[in-house]
Amino acid sequence: MRDVAVIGVGMTKFGELWDKQLRDLFVEAAIQAIDDANVDLKDIQALFIGNMSAGLWVEQEHVGPLLADYLGVKGIHTYRTESACASSGVAFRLAFMSVALGLYDIVLVGGAEKMTDVTAPESTHHLACAADREWEAFNGATFPSLFALIARRHMYQYGTTREQLAKVAVKNHKNALYNPKAQFRREITIEDVLESPIVADPLRLLDCSPISDGAATVIICKAEIARKFSDTPVYVIGSGMATDTIALHDRPDITVLYATVKAAKEAYKMARVEPKDIDVAEVHDCFTIAEILAYEDLGFCKKGEGGKLIDEEETEIGGRIPVNPSGGLKAKGHPVGATGVAQIVEIVTQLRGEAGKRQVSNAEIGLTHNIGGTGSSCVVHIFSRSKR
Amino acid sequence: MRDVAVIGVGMTKFGELWDKQLRDLFVEAAIQAIDDANVDLKDIQALFIGNMSAGLWVEQEHVGPLLADYLGVKGIHTYRTESACASSGVAFRLAFMSVALGLYDIVLVGGAEKMTDVTAPESTHHLACAADREWEAFNGATFPSLFALIARRHMYQYGTTREQLAKVAVKNHKNALYNPKAQFRREITIEDVLESPIVADPLRLLDCSPISDGAATVIICKAEIARKFSDTPVYVIGSGMATDTIALHDRPDITVLYATVKAAKEAYKMARVEPKDIDVAEVHDCFTIAEILAYEDLGFCKKGEGGKLIDEEETEIGGRIPVNPSGGLKAKGHPVGATGVAQIVEIVTQLRGEAGKRQVSNAEIGLTHNIGGTGSSCVVHIFSRSKR
Numbered sequence: 001m002r003d004v005a006v007i008g009v010g011m012t013k014f015g016e017l018w019d020k021q022l023r024d025l026f027v028e029a030a031i032q033a034i035d036d037a038n039v040d041l042k043d044i045q046a047l048f049i050g051n052m053s054a055g056l057w058v059e060q061e062h063v064g065p066l067l068a069d070y071l072g073v074k075g076i077h078t079y080r081t082e083s084a085c086a087s088s089g090v091a092f093r094l095a096f097m098s099v100a101l102g103l104y105d106i107v108l109v110g111g112a113e114k115m116t117d118v119t120a121p122e123s124t125h126h127l128a129c130a131a132d133r134e135w136e137a138f139n140g141a142t143f144p145s146l147f148a149l150i151a152r153r154h155m156y157q158y159g160t161t162r163e164q165l166a167k168v169a170v171k172n173h174k175n176a177l178y179n180p181k182a183q184f185r186r187e188i189t190i191e192d193v194l195e196s197p198i199v200a201d202p203l204r205l206l207d208c209s210p211i212s213d214g215a216a217t218v219i220i221c222k223a224e225i226a227r228k229f230s231d232t233p234v235y236v237i238g239s240g241m242a243t244d245t246i247a248l249h250d251r252p253d254i255t256v257l258y259a260t261v262k263a264a265k266e267a268y269k270m271a272r273v274e275p276k277d278i279d280v281a282e283v284h285d286c287f288t289i290a291e292i293l294a295y296e297d298l299g300f301c302k303k304g305e306g307g308k309l310i311d312e313e314e315t316e317i318g319g320r321i322p323v324n325p326s327g328g329l330k331a332k333g334h335p336v337g338a339t340g341v342a343q344i345v346e347i348v349t350q351l352r353g354e355a356g357k358r359q360v361s362n363a364e365i366g367l368t369h370n371i372g373g374t375g376s377s378c379v380v381h382i383f384s385r386s387k388r
Numbered sequence: 389m390r391d392v393a394v395i396g397v398g399m400t401k402f403g404e405l406w407d408k409q410l411r412d413l414f415v416e417a418a419i420q421a422i423d424d425a426n427v428d429l430k431d432i433q434a435l436f437i438g439n440m441s442a443g444l445w446v447e448q449e450h451v452g453p454l455l456a457d458y459l460g461v462k463g464i465h466t467y468r469t470e471s472a473c474a475s476s477g478v479a480f481r482l483a484f485m486s487v488a489l490g491l492y493d494i495v496l497v498g499g500a501e502k503m504t505d506v507t508a509p510e511s512t513h514h515l516a517c518a519a520d521r522e523w524e525a526f527n528g529a530t531f532p533s534l535f536a537l538i539a540r541r542h543m544y545q546y547g548t549t550r551e552q553l554a555k556v557a558v559k560n561h562k563n564a565l566y567n568p569k570a571q572f573r574r575e576i577t578i579e580d581v582l583e584s585p586i587v588a589d590p591l592r593l594l595d596c597s598p599i600s601d602g603a604a605t606v607i608i609c610k611a612e613i614a615r616k617f618s619d620t621p622v623y624v625i626g627s628g629m630a631t632d633t634i635a636l637h638d639r640p641d642i643t644v645l646y647a648t649v650k651a652a653k654e655a656y657k658m659a660r661v662e663p664k665d666i667d668v669a670e671v672h673d674c675f676t677i678a679e680i681l682a683y684e685d686l687g688f689c690k691k692g693e694g695g696k697l698i699d700e701e702e703t704e705i706g707g708r709i710p711v712n713p714s715g716g717l718k719a720k721g722h723p724v725g726a727t728g729v730a731q732i733v734e735i736v737t738q739l740r741g742e743a744g745k746r747q748v749s750n751a752e753i754g755l756t757h758n759i760g761g762t763g764s765s766c767v768v769h770i771f772s773r774s775k776r
Contacts, residue, residue, distance in 0.1 A: 078765065
């Protein structure tokens with residue numbers, strides 16, 4: 001396999017962007033990445049696009065040709081992937097493999113979702129399509145309720161506390177203060193979280209990531225030509241992927257996301273690094289409990305000790321393993337199809353040392369962790385400032 | 389690139405299958421392919437799944453992990469692609485490349501769609517999501533009307549007749565008589581077509597492919613191990629892909645599907661064959677006019693002479709270039725996400741010499757042609773009984 005580098009990144013602001021359509025969001029992010037990478041449109045040989053459900057949200061499928069057309073590269077090879085909230089993580093993996101294995105030399109990978117043109121109950125319905133329709137969603141289980149089950153069991157099994165969950169949201173809101181692209185740029189307190197309305201006990205409103213519009217894109221190329229385009233290429237050194245049962249109730253232990261464990265193992269092996277080598281991570285905190293699970297399943301701490309890790313402030317910027325310096329899904333926003341690539345945008349920005357007031361110092365190796373549903377799919381990538 | 393072979397095929401009956409869900413259909417087809425290929429479940433390293441819009445039709449996204457789970461291979465790498473009616477053609481291309489380039493040795497590629505759980509107007513809406521929502525579908529343009537525009541222009545520009553269009557449907561219904569998996573197994577006459585209700589002038593009901601449920605799967609592997617599993621491996625010798633404007637009105641000439649021309653050129657070049665070398669083809673006859681366009685854009689005849697080709701019966705089984713011996717989308721059925729792989733199932737069956745009464749004699753090289761929307765995306769593959 002050839003070495004692969006990220007040479008450009010782009011991202012829209014995340015939020016309720018009522019004046020922008022899906023296509024506008026994607027093109028805005030793509031042009032930023034193209035400018036950042038100093039490539040011409042004609043240099044791009046293929047598009048890989050992650051989108052969960054434009055069919056449901058904006059009555060638009062055939063998302064690949066649509067976005068290629070509006071970017072001005074009609075005719076180009078275009079692949080759209082869907083894996084619920086991991087849609088663009090999967091797109092990135094395919095793009096990475098296509099360059100590593102020699103199918104293309106330069107490709108653009110993006111993710112986009114436009115979620116706010118419908119009511120909140122409709123969005124909740126659309127999101128529930130990532131669960132098992134017949135056994136979960138049909139019977140009324142939505143994602144807050146499924147993650148509430150996980151949280152309750154984690155509290156029972158490991159003594160994780162309500163306050164520890166709240167601290168995840170507090171940390172991520174604090175980080176987002178310094179991210180101009182984030183949806184929520186205001187500090188919150190533990191009390192704010194504990195007093196916010198209950199969504200699905202024990203999860204409250206401020207434990208949940210929001211419904212968002214947004215897009216993120218990156219340009220990758222074979223490493224040997226990366227310095228023609230960028231003074232600060234960031235190398236992709238590991239990629240792992242896994243799936244799990246679609247329904248949460250089919251797992252032996254719902255406090256473990258087995259797909260995360262498996263995907264991380266693959267990525268660490270390929271990158272020849274261990275969890276302790278990771279300097280900064282963007283993990284999939286769709287709910288606060290999901291970030292606690294990620295700490296454990298990625299190996300940043302032992303199983304059951306995720307709550308302790310947040311108590312010890314080890315995942316703050318400045319801690320042993322800073323997590324979600326961007327603000328995470330919780331505060332940066334979670335346009336589901338864009339999230340996987342948006343995590344990569346943040347890690348590349350961190351490894352370049354361009355993250356401003358949210359910069360993790362001396363970040364050499366970064367990790368992204370993107371899940372679909374209750375962890376029915378997972379993609380993990382590892383990045384480095386230097387070639388391995 | 390390594391040589392790649394198809395070693396197993398599977399397909400459900402196509403039709404209104406009210407007692408089967410999306411997951412049932414996929415698993416049924418997958419088990420057939422697994423049995424046909426003599427592989428174990430544990431030999432399969434990844435799934436590539438094409439599905440246009442389970443979100444809209446059955447309120448189910450996250451289609452990859454769902455189908456992996458129900459097939460009994462949870463954990464496995466799983467990729468779902470969407471490119472409207474070319475969704476599983478794209479899945480096949482990615483699967484082929486992944487094996488050709490060494491990412492995997494044995495993978496399963498499938499397509500599935502469950503379209504009949506909703507009303508016909510709802511299905512028409514969902515299909516229209518493959519067009520440009522803002523400029524076409526929003527203003528009332530559905531696919532029959534868009535292909536009607538193409539048909540009317542083709543008649544004006546090249547003198548194509550109503551009867552020539554009808555002959556496509558008559559031929560495909562005749563072929564489907566001998567396909568036990570086909571949705572419509574009854575002969576129709578030119579008069580039947582011309583007297584059927586108008587859908588969008590000049591297209592009538594019997595010019596249109598039906599709404600269908602169904603799934604199709606194939607198993608591919610690196611060619612060097614193919615004979616361990618199959619006495620009749622069929623080799624993938626060409627793959628081409630292209631996109632075009634999402635909206636029909638943005639094309640310079642609506643009687644040409646430029647994406648077909650481009651994808652075919654790539655596939656012919658890779659396979660080192662010319663149109664005259666193709667012994668049998670499955671083309672995307674979503675409407676009768678689309679088969680006429682395919683004749684021309686794939687190079688089976690000159691531009692504008694598609695009507696003449698059907699008049700001369702050259703695309704009948706026994707003609708110079710038999711097209712759609714399976715019955716095509718028109719008579720075999722068109723569960724949109726399954727169609728691309730279903731075409732491959734038919735070509736592999738033909739090249740193996742196992743097509744029974746619809747067998748094209750001495751078929752050595754076959755082609756599949758799968759489009760999305762009005763040709764906003766296209767995938768062409770070429771297969772051979774012998775390695776190239």
